[in-house]
Structure formats: C-alpha cells, structure tokens
Amino acid sequence: MTIVGTLSNETRLGPTLVCSCTAWVYSDFCQAPIGAFNNTEVCFEAAGFVFVHISLYVPIAEARIRHYKWEVKYEYKSPDCYKKLVITINGNLQDPQSWPRKIGTPWSDGTEGVTQCPVVPGDTFKYEFKVDRAGTYLYHAHYGMQRESGLYGSIRVSVPDNFTEPFAYDYDRSIILTDWYHKSTYEQATGLSSIPFVWVGEPQSLLIQGKGKFNCSSASLTANTCNTSNPECSPYAITVIPGKTYRLRVASLTALSALSFQIEGHNMTVVEADGHYVEPFVVKNLFIYSGETYSVLIKADQDPSRNYWMTTNVVGRLPNTTQGLGFLNYYPNHPRRSPPTVAPAGPIWNDTAPRLAQSLAIKAHHDFIVTPPTTSDRVIVFLNTQNEINGYRHWSVNNVSFTLPHTPYLIALKKKLHHQFSQTPPPEGYDFANYDIYNVAKNVNATTSNAIYRLGFNTTVDIILQNANTMFANNSETHPWHLHGHDFWVLGYGEGKFDMNKDPKKYNLVNPIMKNTVPLHPYGWTALRFKADNPGAWLFHCHIEAHFYMGRGVVFEEGIDKVGELPSSIMGCGETKGFGKP
Numbered sequence: 001m002t003i004v005g006t007l008s009n010e011t012r013l014g015p016t017l018v019c020s021c022t023a024w025v026y027s028d029f030c031q032a033p034i035g036a037f038n039n040t041e042v043c044f045e046a047a048g049f050v051f052v053h054i055s056l057y058v059p060i061a062e063a064r065i066r067h068y069k070w071e072v073k074y075e076y077k078s079p080d081c082y083k084k085l086v087i088t089i090n091g092n093l094q095d096p097q098s099w100p101r102k103i104g105t106p107w108s109d110g111t112e113g114v115t116q117c118p119v120v121p122g123d124t125f126k127y128e129f130k131v132d133r134a135g136t137y138l139y140h141a142h143y144g145m146q147r148e149s150g151l152y153g154s155i156r157v158s159v160p161d162n163f164t165e166p167f168a169y170d171y172d173r174s175i176i177l178t179d180w181y182h183k184s185t186y187e188q189a190t191g192l193s194s195i196p197f198v199w200v201g202e203p204q205s206l207l208i209q210g211k212g213k214f215n216c217s218s219a220s221l222t223a224n225t226c227n228t229s230n231p232e233c234s235p236y237a238i239t240v241i242p243g244k245t246y247r248l249r250v251a252s253l254t255a256l257s258a259l260s261f262q263i264e265g266h267n268m269t270v271v272e273a274d275g276h277y278v279e280p281f282v283v284k285n286l287f288i289y290s291g292e293t294y295s296v297l298i299k300a301d302q303d304p305s306r307n308y309w310m311t312t313n314v315v316g317r318l319p320n321t322t323q324g325l326g327f328l329n330y331y332p333n334h335p336r337r338s339p340p341t342v343a344p345a346g347p348i349w350n351d352t353a354p355r356l357a358q359s360l361a362i363k364a365h366h367d368f369i370v371t372p373p374t375t376s377d378r379v380i381v382f383l384n385t386q387n388e389i390n391g392y393r394h395w396s397v398n399n400v401s402f403t404l405p406h407t408p409y410l411i412a413l414k415k416k417l418h419h420q421f422s423q424t425p426p427p428e429g430y431d432f433a434n435y436d437i438y439n440v441a442k443n444v445n446a447t448t449s450n451a452i453y454r455l456g457f458n459t460t461v462d463i464i465l466q467n468a469n470t471m472f473a474n475n476s477e478t479h480p481w482h483l484h485g486h487d488f489w490v491l492g493y494g495e496g497k498f499d500m501n502k503d504p505k506k507y508n509l510v511n512p513i514m515k516n517t518v519p520l521h522p523y524g525w526t527a528l529r530f531k532a533d534n535p536g537a538w539l540f541h542c543h544i545e546a547h548f549y550m551g552r553g554v555v556f557e558e559g560i561d562k563v564g565e566l567p568s569s570i571m572g573c574g575e576t577k578g579f580g581k582p
C-alpha cells in the first residue's frame with residue numbers, strides 16, 4: 001500500500017480535509033498539494049471518503065505479501081446526494097482495488113454457493129491468493145444482489161520493476177463507473193422473486209468514482225434525505241497538468257446499465273482491457289459493460305484555461321437516468337469549477353452498431369499475443385432467454401434457470417457430496433433448427449436446475465453465447481458475461497443466429513484479446529475459447545445483478561481432484577454445517 005508523505009498545512013472543513021494551499025493536484029483516490037505532487041502522493045479524506053491507493057506488485061524474485069484488513073458494515077451515505085444505507089469497507093464506499101486469477105486457491109474466489117458459504121454478520125473471513133498478472137481488476141460482494149449496495153472496488157496490479165509496458169504515460173489514475181439505486185437490494189430482490197414481478201427499473205443516478213447528482217427536487221424529499229449541497233455528492237474531478245499524458249483506468253460495476261463514457265474534447269486511446277494489452281485504437285466514446293476494465297490514454301492538450309466534462313450515459317436500454325457528470329480539471333483551474341459548456345450528450349442509446357464495432361476493434365497488442373489453440377475439445381452453446389417458471393420471471397441459458405445449492409459446489413465436489421446438486425448434465429445447446437431468436441418464444445417456460453458443466457482438465461472449451469428476443473416483442477437486451485478463474489480468448493462477435501458451419505471460419509485465431517468479461521449484443525452472438533486449466537468450481541454469469549439473481553448463470557468444474565485441502569473457513573452452511581469445527 002503506498003501512502004507516502006504526510007499532509008502539511010491541513011485544515012479540517014466539515015467532513016473534508018483540505019490543505020491550505022491554493023493549487024491542487026488530485027490523483028485517483030488522493031489529492032496532494034502541487035508542490036508535493038512529484039513522486040509524493042498523499043492520501044486523505046475527500047468528501048467523507050478515505051480513499052486509499054492500493055498498489056499490488058507482481059512478485060519477481062522476492063515474494064511480497066500485502067495484508068489488508070477490512071471492516072465491512074452498513075452505513076448511511078449520500079453518494080448522489082440522496083441518503084441511503086450502503087455497505088462500506090473501513091468506513092468507505094467504493095474502496096480502491098478483482099482478485100486476479102485465484103490459481104491454487106479456488107476457495108478465495110468469493111462466490112457464495114460456489115466456492116464458499118456466506119460470510120455471516122459478526123464473522124471474519126480471510127481471502128488469500130497470489131497476484132499473477134499486472135493490470136486493472138475488480139472485486140465486489142458476491143452474495144445475492146449485495147454488490148450494488150456499494151461493496152466493490154478495483155485493484156491495480158503493477159508491472160514488475162524491470163518490465164516496460166507497450167505505451168507511455170506520465171500519470172496513472174483510476175475511476176469506477178456505476179449506476180445507483182435508492183431502493184435497498186433486499187427490496188429489489190423481493191420484487192424480482194414475487195408474483196406479480198416487480199422489475200428494478202432504471203437506476204436513479206449514474207456515479208463516477210462514487211459521486212453523482214440526484215435531482216432532489218424531483219421528489220418530495222426533505223433536506224435531511226436529499227441535499228444537493230452535500231459535499232459527498234460534489235462531482236468527481238481528475239486534475240491534469242496541461243501537456244501531460246494520463247493513463248486512466250476505467251472500470252464498470254453497474255448493477256444494470258451498459259455505459260458510454262466520454263471526456264469532452266478529448267480522444268481516448270484504448271491500451272488495456274481486463275488486464276491484457278490492446279493494440280491501441282482511438283475512441284470518442286468508450287462503451288463499457290459491467291465487470292469490464294479498460295485503460296485509456298488521454299493527453300491534456302486542450303485549452304488549459306477551463307475544465308472539461310467527463311460524462312457517462314446509459315446505452316442499450318431506453319435511458320431514464322440523467323447522465324453521470326465529473327470534471328477533467330486542468331491545473332490550475334479550481335477542481336470544482338464547472339466547464340463553461342453544456343455537457344455533451346452521449347451516443348444514441350439504441351444504436352448497437354458502434355458498440356459492436358468497438359467490441360470487434362479490441363485485439364491483443366502485437367507484442368503480447370497469446371495464440372489460442374486452433375481447435376477446441378468441446379463446444380457449448382448458451383441460448384440466452386427470458387422465461388417464466390410457475391408464474392415467476394427468470395433468465396435462463398438453454399431454457400435452464402440456474403439456482404444455487406445449499407452446499408457450495410467446491411465443497412460438495414471435493415467431499416463427494418454429489419446428492420447436494422443435480423447430477424443430470426445441463427444442456428449443451430438448444431434447438432438450433434427451430435428456435436426463432438427474433439421473436440418471443442412460442443413457449444416461454446423453462447426449468448430450474450443447479451446442475452453444472454464438468455470440463456476435462458486442461459481441455460479447450462468453446463462457448464457460444466447466443467442472444468434472443470426477450471418475452472416482449474422487438475426487444476433483445478445486452479448482457480455482459482463474466483467468467484471466474486480464467487481469462488478467455490474472444491474469438492468473434494456476430495449478428496443474428498450463430499451458424500455452426502460458417503461462423504467458426506471467421507474466428508480471429510491470430511490476435512484475439514483475452515478478457516474475463518464480454519458483452520453479448522442484442523440479437524447477436526459472442527464466441528469465446530478457454531483452457532480448463534484452473535482446478536476448482538467457477539461461475540460464469542451475466543454480470544447484471546438482477547439477471548444473475550434471476551438465474552442467468554452456469555458453473556464449470558475442472559480438475560477437482562487437483563484442488564488442495566479446503567480451508568474450514570469456507571464451510572458452515574448446507575451439509576457442511578459443523579465441518580471444520582474442532
């Protein structure tokens with residue numbers, strides 16, 4: 001953890017600790033007086049949040065062990081000016097930091113019901129894992145829909161000291177983009193699992209690095225509940241020095257929304273995606289889906305006498321949320337000074353073409369190509385549909401909606417408690433010949449199952465994600481799919497129904513990017529390949545909180561016999577009650 005130097009000349013103003021200098025340089029979680037900026041970052045309390053800059057280093061010769069102690073609890077916060085209960089880490093909403101691949105420690109993946117029992121109130125739990133690749137990652141709660149209460153952050157893993165990255169920049173900054181709901185996750189979850197079904201709806205706000213602005217006058221709210229002058233919800237500002245180049249690590253942990261992110265007057269060069277170097281390409285709008293991370297380079301080469309808007313917009317769904325706003329603050333302008341312009345509007349929400357184009361543009365950097373195996377051992381097709389089961393709304397793959405067992409898979413598999421989940425193998429595909437992906441299914445019924453896909457260890461597996469119409473005419477939604485425990489090669493995207501004979505011939509086997517989260521575009525398909533080389537049980541799911549909650553996910557098992565002794569700390573629920581107790 002790098003907390004270097006101390007604050008000088010500080011004064012405490014309400015919840016905000018500021019230095020009594022006139023000039024400021026803000027880094028991602030920190031602000032520092034300009035004089036101290038070179039090589040000295042000072043972390044301090046900003047608008048009630050203490051953001052600690054966490055840097056992890058890929059170990060070279062010497063193993064470096066970092067310990068982080070987190071106290072996780074509910075607290076009232078007003079990230080978009082509206083006061084609600086959020087989950088904090090050490091008092092902070094949205095701490096900085098995914099666990100990079102948990103090779104050898106699959107029990108540290110944190111997926112409740114898959115790799116461990118839930119961490120119950122009052123309990124402590126220790127996650128231990130080796131950090132094995134540099135890059136930008138995410139971590140978040142994985143129980144029910146708790147993530148969207150604010151329990152998330154990003155991890156920046158630094159490159160080893162002797163390593164040169166394939167691009168240059170002067171400063172490194174990180175932001176997390178989210179959407180924000182005022183209802184509690186429990187109320188939302190209850191609605192989703194009720195008859196009649198109550199949809200969560202569009203978010204109330206979009207947050208940039210934990211800050212947004214809800215229009216408090218839009219509802220009959222008291223100043224105690226919603227107060228736009230609360231410093232907690234003042235726009236997030238990234239301060240830049242004119243002429244310098246910034247690496248901005250942008251991550252999305254939205255509950256629902258696909259986003260477009262833009263910085264007024266500035267192009268962005270995409271150089272990293274989910275921890276892998278990208279063959280650089282330039283965008284005006286960065287489309288980003290929940291669970292993804294990107295690094296973009298920005299040059300502070302515009303008129304330095306003013307600040308510029310940073311904006312986020314909902315795409316892929318009819319927006320009903322005002323855009324998220326932040327500032328690109330050119331030093332020495334004041335970081336709270338509004339840009340003189342009207343914040344630029346985002347792209348048209350229902351134009352899928354530029355989003356598909358961005359997906360197709362992301363290729364591995366030419367010096368960092370990891371060539372995929374040219375063939376695979378198994379192809380699994382996942383038809384993504386919205387369904388009804390006994391009157392309840394669900395999301396399914398191949399008409400099976402996923403449910404979690406009471407005994408986490410990792411423990412049930414390792415201890416051969418096979419009666420704990422269905423042993424009927426789940427379907428490997430759907431009725432390709434007869435299913436019409438463009439219309440509401442003739443039969444919207446599905447079944448639930450907790451069966452899993454068992455993969456041969458070290459085999460190569462292809463996954464074809466196939467999108468379809470929802471239960472409503474002329475509607476197909478965007479789904480970000482996230483795989484735990486692996487990076488996959490993204491072999492291709494396409495429109496319409498995947499053709500098993502023709503489409504594999506178009507796969508990119510030359511320079512495909514490796515990722516861990518990938519969008520499935522409306523009425524389209526996405527093809528992935530991965531090596532089942534990480535012993536354990538791994539979730540693969542839609543990263544939309546409500547959709548995974550409603551059954552949009554699967555579990556893969558591979559090499560369970562190679563998993564080491566399970567720590568007793570992951571046990572205590574289902575049939576593991578009493579396991580591990582002395």
Ligand SMILES: O=C1O[C@H]([C@@H](O)CO)C(O)=C1O
Pocket residue numbers: 199386470472477546
């Ligand atoms: O799960 C969902 O339900 C709604 C809609 O289909 C029904 O209200 C929606 O947009 C989802 O993503």
